[in-house]
Amino acid sequence: MIPEIGHFALVLSFAVSICLATLPLYGYFTRQQGFLETAKPLALLQGFTLVVSFGVLIYGFLVHDFTIKYVADNSNLDLPWHFRMSAVWGAHEGSLLLWVLILSLWGAAVALLSRGIPNHVSALVLAVMGIIGVGFLAFTLFTSNPFVRILPFAPPNGADLNPLLQDPGLIFHPPMLYMGYVGLSVAFAFAMASLISGELNSMWARWSRPWTTVAWAFLTLGIALGSWWAYYELGWGGWWFWDPVENASLIPWLVATALMHSLAVTEKRGLFRSWTLLLAIAAFSLSLLGTFLVRSGVLTSVHAFANDPERGVFILGFLVVVIGGSLTLYAVRASKVSEPGEFGWISRESFLLFNNLILTVMAVSVLLGTLYPLLVDAVGGGKVSVGAPFFNAVFVPLTAILVSGMAFGPLSKWRQADDPRLYRPLIVTMIVSVVAGLVWPTTLGGEYSIATAFGVTIALWLAIATAADFGNKTKSFGGVRQTFVRVERGMIGMWFAHFGVAIIIFGIVMVENHTEHRDLRMGVGDTQKLGSYEVRMTELSVLRGPNYVADQATFEIYRGERLYKTVSPQKRRYNASGMVMTEASIDSGFTRDLYIAMGEPLDGGDWAVRLSVKPYVDWIWAGAFLMGLGGFISVTDKRYRQRAVEKQPESCVEGAKA
Amino acid sequence: MSRWVVWAPLGVFVVLVGFFFKGLTLDPSMQPSALIGKPVPSFQLTDLHTGKVLTSQTLPGVPFLLNVWASWCITCQVEHPYLTELSDQVPIVGLNYKDSETAAKNWLAKLGDPYTTQIFDPNGRLGLDLGVAGAPETFLVDSSGVIQLRIQGEVNDRVYQRQILPLLETLK
Numbered sequence: 106m107i108p109e110i111g112h113f114a115l116v117l118s119f120a121v122s123i124c125l126a127t128l129p130l131y132g133y134f135t136r137q138q139g140f141l142e143t144a145k146p147l148a149l150l151q152g153f154t155l156v157v158s159f160g161v162l163i164y165g166f167l168v169h170d171f172t173i174k175y176v177a178d179n180s181n182l183d184l185p186w187h188f189r190m191s192a193v194w195g196a197h198e199g200s201l202l203l204w205v206l207i208l209s210l211w212g213a214a215v216a217l218l219s220r221g222i223p224n225h226v227s228a229l230v231l232a233v234m235g236i237i238g239v240g241f242l243a244f245t246l247f248t249s250n251p252f253v254r255i256l257p258f259a260p261p262n263g264a265d266l267n268p269l270l271q272d273p274g275l276i277f278h279p280p281m282l283y284m285g286y287v288g289l290s291v292a293f294a295f296a297m298a299s300l301i302s303g304e305l306n307s308m309w310a311r312w313s314r315p316w317t318t319v320a321w322a323f324l325t326l327g328i329a330l331g332s333w334w335a336y337y338e339l340g341w342g343g344w345w346f347w348d349p350v351e352n353a354s355l356i357p358w359l360v361a362t363a364l365m366h367s368l369a370v371t372e373k374r375g376l377f378r379s380w381t382l383l384l385a386i387a388a389f390s391l392s393l394l395g396t397f398l399v400r401s402g403v404l405t406s407v408h409a410f411a412n413d414p415e416r417g418v419f420i421l422g423f424l425v426v427v428i429g430g431s432l433t434l435y436a437v438r439a440s441k442v443s444e445p446g447e448f449g450w451i452s453r454e455s456f457l458l459f460n461n462l463i464l465t466v467m468a469v470s471v472l473l474g475t476l477y478p479l480l481v482d483a484v485g486g487g488k489v490s491v492g493a494p495f496f497n498a499v500f501v502p503l504t505a506i507l508v509s510g511m512a513f514g515p516l517s518k519w520r521q522a523d524d525p526r527l528y529r530p531l532i533v534t535m536i537v538s539v540v541a542g543l544v545w546p547t548t549l550g551g552e553y554s555i556a557t558a559f560g561v562t563i564a565l566w567l568a569i570a571t572a573a574d575f576g577n578k579t580k581s582f583g584g585v586r587q588t589f590v591r592v593e594r595g596m597i598g599m600w601f602a603h604f605g606v607a608i609i610i611f612g613i614v615m616v617e618n619h620t621e622h623r624d625l626r627m628g629v630g631d632t633q634k635l636g637s638y639e640v641r642m643t644e645l646s647v648l649r650g651p652n653y654v655a656d657q658a659t660f661e662i663y664r665g666e667r668l669y670k671t672v673s674p675q676k677r678r679y680n681a682s683g684m685v686m687t688e689a690s691i692d693s694g695f696t697r698d699l700y701i702a703m704g705e706p707l708d709g710g711d712w713a714v715r716l717s718v719k720p721y722v723d724w725i726w727a728g729a730f731l732m733g734l735g736g737f738i739s740v741t742d743k744r745y746r747q748r749a750v751e752k753q754p755e756s757c758v759e760g761a762k763a
Numbered sequence: 764m765s766r767w768v769v770w771a772p773l774g775v776f777v778v779l780v781g782f783f784f785k786g787l788t789l790d791p792s793m794q795p796s797a798l799i800g801k802p803v804p805s806f807q808l809t810d811l812h813t814g815k816v817l818t819s820q821t822l823p824g825v826p827f828l829l830n831v832w833a834s835w836c837i838t839c840q841v842e843h844p845y846l847t848e849l850s851d852q853v854p855i856v857g858l859n860y861k862d863s864e865t866a867a868k869n870w871l872a873k874l875g876d877p878y879t880t881q882i883f884d885p886n887g888r889l890g891l892d893l894g895v896a897g898a899p900e901t902f903l904v905d906s907s908g909v910i911q912l913r914i915q916g917e918v919n920d921r922v923y924q925r926q927i928l929p930l931l932e933t934l935k
Contacts, residue, residue: 383772390776397783421783429780432773439769480782683840705835708863 108173111161112252115202118154118209119242121147125212125235129228133301144228145216151238152213155206162202162251163193172259175199175251181263181681183652184271191276192266197416198251200279204396205241207280207287208234215291215316222312229298230291237290240423248416265652265681274334278327282354285324286392289361291316292368293389296382297431300438305378310371313385315740317368318598321361322736328354329729337691342700342717344616344725347496352475353395359468360388363461369595370457374519377454379442380461386435390428391468397424398475449521456514463507470499508563508610511603512570515596516577530573538565549619560614568607575600598739605731612724621718624704627658628711636718638699639663643671645710653677655688658703658712662692676703689715698722798910803829803902804892811859811867811881822908823879826934827854828927829902830878830918831890833862834870836898842917843874849923850877853931860898861887903927905934 125147132140162175166189171177179192179199194203212234219227245251295313299305331351336344345351364384371381397420448454474495512534516527542562546554575588578596582588589597621636632641644659655675662669672690679686689702697720704713798804805819830846832839846855857878859867862885871881884890893902903912912930914922 379769387772421780424783425780428776429773432776436770436773476779476782684837685835706863706866708865 107161108165108170108252108254111158111165112250114154114158114161115242115246115250115252118151118158118205119239119246121151121154122235122238122242125151126232126239127235129232129235133225133229133232138224141225141228144231147235148209148212148216148231151235152209155202155209159193159202159206162199163190166190166193169263171261171263172254172256173251174253174255177255177260177263179264179266181265181652183680184266185651187273187276188266188271191270194279195266195270195275198245198249200283201241201245201249202251203279204283204287205238205245207283208238208241208290211288211291211316212238215294219312225302226295226298226304226309226312229301230294233294233297233301234290237294237427240427244416244419244423248419263681265679268653268677268679268682268684268686271652271679272334272338274330274338278330278334281323281330282327285320285322285327285361286354286357286395288316288320288323289357289389289392291320292361292364292385293431296385297434300382300431300434303438303441305382305438305442307371307375307378310368310378310381314365314368314372315742315745317361317365317385317388318736318740321358321365322733322740324354324358324361325729325736326733328358329726329733332729333726336722337689338686342622342689342702342715342719344722347474347493349475350395350399352471353398356468356471356475357388357392357395359464359471360384360391363464363468364388366457366460366464370454374446374448374454376444376446376448377458377461378444379439382435382439382442384461386428386431390424390431391472393424393427397421448519449523451517451523452521453514453517453519456510456517459510460507460514463503463510467500467503467507470503471496474499504610505559505563508567508606511567511606515571515574515599515603530577531570534566534569534573538562538569541565551619554618557614557618560618561611564607564611564614567610568604571600571603571607594742595739598735598737601735601738602732603735605728605735607728608724608731609728612721612728615721616719616725619720623716625714625716626707626711627714628709631711633716635662635699635716636697637664638669638718640701640716642714645712648675650677652681653679653686656703656706656712658714660690660701662699672699672701674701674703676706693723695723696721798894798902799913801910802908803904803910804889806882806884806889806892808889809883811857811864811883817880817882819908821880822856822904823854824906825854826903826905826911826931827856827879828918829856829858829904831858831860831893831895831898831900831902833860833898834866835862838917839899840874842899842919843877845919845923847875847877849918850879854879857881858889858893859883859885860890860895861885901927903930903934 125144128140128147129144132138132143162173164170165173165176166180167186169176169180169182175196175198179196180189184192192199194200212231215227215230215234219230222230292313295309295316299309328351331354332344335346335351336342364381364387367377367381367384370377397417512531513528516530518527539562542560542565543558545561546557549557578592579585579588582591623633623635625633627633627642629642629645632639634640639662641661641663642658643661646657646659648655648657655677657673657675659671659673661671670692672692674690675688677686677688678684687702687704689700691701692699697718700715700717700719702715704715706712803819803822807816807818809815810817828849832843849855855878857880859881862883864883864885867881867883871878882889887895893900899917901914901918902910903914905911911934912926914926918927
């Protein structure tokens with residue numbers, strides 16, 4: 106009975122989304138206020154029905170309702186409760202339901218927080234989000250319904266959640282990532298609303314800016330969590346694999362980063378209007394494309410747990426409607442967009458244009474690298490794969506160029522910034538970062554690494570320049586506290602985010618160039634050197650977990666004579682699926698991680714063991730966290746909370762004329 | 764902004780959609796191999812169970828499947844029940860790839876043995892000659908020992924019905 110409530114709520118929300126996709130638009134074009142005003146209640150109703158539906162699915166997992174096929178396929182009696190929660194979005198059907206749930210929650214948030222926005226604009230925004238909802242709900246209901254029952258003969262026990270996904274990382278990673286992916290739909294909807302209404306002024310930029318920033322922050326954290334999960338759960342010890350699915354999240358992130366910066370120009374100076382609109386369309390389109398790539402099996406990878414061509418055709422059709430439709434509308438309207446105002450060759454505008462250019466090139470190259478195998482295959486060239494060497498060759502120099510500009514941008518000014526005095530702090534920055542960067546590799550021992558020297562210089566350049574900008578502000582505001590109170594939150598957010606980038610770069614440079622890595626054969630009693638540590642295998646045992654059996658090796662790590670730590674990596678075999686998983690032992694530290702993982706059993710009771718020291722690897726995720734934090738800080742800015750109702754009609758008129 | 768530039772994004776998208784549509788109709792498990800149409804590379808290895816020497820001469824004189832597997836391979840376990848079903852219809856020769864003898868024997872004892880012969884290749888020599896990227900892989904070999912088809916990844920009903928069976932029938 107209870108699953109039917111969830112199913113019914115899902116059908117109801119489909120009906121609601123059809124209304125939301127049509128009524129406000131009808132009201133807009135026939136100028137009937139009554140229809141326009143249905144948008145907000147419908148958006149809230151959609152959110153409510155989907156919360157109910159999703160809640161029922163969670164309940165089904167918690168009470169082991171194996172009459173629901175999706176529950177029976179992805180959970181069993183032994184699965185601990187927190188993994189039963191995450192199993193809800195562990196496979197295709199549930200993750201789609203999560204997708205639409207988050208879409209509807211963003212819609213509800215827009216409905217609740219858009220009081221300062223003219224009624225017809227918020228109605229159009231919600232209608233566009235309603236159209237997206239119709240597509241995804243139809244997809245869920247007709248091809249991937251999570252409430253399909255197995256009746257009357259329900260299995261007594263379920264299969265199991267993919268052991269790869271039985272991990273705390275999976276509890277948070279998909280919701281975060283989807284918050285980001287789907288959050289970009291708000292910026293998209295604002296862009297579409299302004300294209301539909303023809304009010305192509307810069308007001309839409311102000312309205313959609315906080316939404317974009319929040320979505321970007323979620324996307325940043327989601328990607329970072331995914332990378333962290335891969336690092337400790339996949340048992341390979343890498344943090345980024347240029348896997349198509351990772352790329353599918355990185356591409357929208359790069360475009361969203363460009364969008365965030367270009368929105369600043371559009372809001373503050375009214376420039377780049379047409380370009381910003383295109384970026385807003387592109388960012389969400391690429392996140393839809395990511396969904397398509399992951400879900401359709403067009404590109405196969407470890408992540409594609411729902412390969413199915415029929416579903417692929419449906420998503421592709423939906424992409425054609427949404428992306429094709431929006432780009433057509435863009436093409437029709439954008440040629441009428443005027444670009445008032447000018448800016449100097451050296452100005453904040455030109456630096457941000459530079460930023461947009463580099464980020465776009467980055468996004469396009471990752472997209473090409475990801476799609477290239479598909480394109481070659483489609484023209485009959487067979488299967489090829491594009492690996493890390495390509496992406497690194499493209500990414501490293503572009504990042505270096507981007508980062509050198511990131512030091513100048515914040516110091517510059519709008520309109521005209523060719524006064525060299527503005528950039529004076531960069532002279533010291535340059536000297537300090539180059540000297541420290543060149544010296545740094547000599548402190549590491551071993552062979553001198555030019556790559557490290559270069560990378561650390563870049564990271565320091567950005568870190569010091571950001572600190573210098575902050576220092577300048579504290580001088581003019583009279584103290585650190587005063588600065589944090591009085592300076593725009595957007596600027597504080599930027600400092601955090603840029604500083605985070607510097608930290609990420611430092612982490613990446615160190616871990617990529619100085620990881621010590623050994624694959625060894627070890628038995629009980631064997632000792633091996635690992636960096637400045639000695640690792641001794643003391644015990645091999647077999648353990649029984651709730652839903653798996655594990656071979657466990659115990660290692661004592663010595664630092665000199667002193668016992669530093671005892672760790673126990675495992676090789677688990679999950680009962681229900683028979684899958685084997687590596688549980689690596691990771692001792693995280695400020696300057697390094699010690700990574701010990703079990704490989705294969707060898708003859709004579711020994712094991713292949715992988716030992717690594719990964720310097721500064723946690724800085725990568727710490728930096729990403731700072732970036733996300735920066736995003737959240739910047740949306741607390743006062744001007745987003747103002748109900749600037751009086752000012753808006755004025756600028757709308759002005760924009761309409763322009 | 765000029766008239767045609769604004770249409771460019773739509774144009775790019777249309778081209779991409781064309782490729783995607785094509786991509787959907789291509790089967791990711793189809794991987795052409797340089798070995799198709801060539802005989803199974805010569806080898807001299809032992810039988811896992813009997814220890815007798817096996818060479819390309821001892822392969823069955825009828826069309827058969829050569830299945831590359833290992834006890835450490837998870838997907839092999841997934842495809843195993845299906846191979847067991849298939850073993851009534853077509854002989855399956857196993858190539859135990861980069862595995863240990865005990866592990867392989869235990870695996871077969873536990874899960875059942877659908878193979879007519881089991882080539883034991885602990886160092887992966889034949890696997891290397893066959894260009895095996897990982898387990899499981901399955902080759903369809905005709906009665907004169909010539910490779911006709913290569914399947915990377917799991918053999919399941921869909922792969923069998925769509926790819927293996929049509930070709931197998933022409934060989935019989």
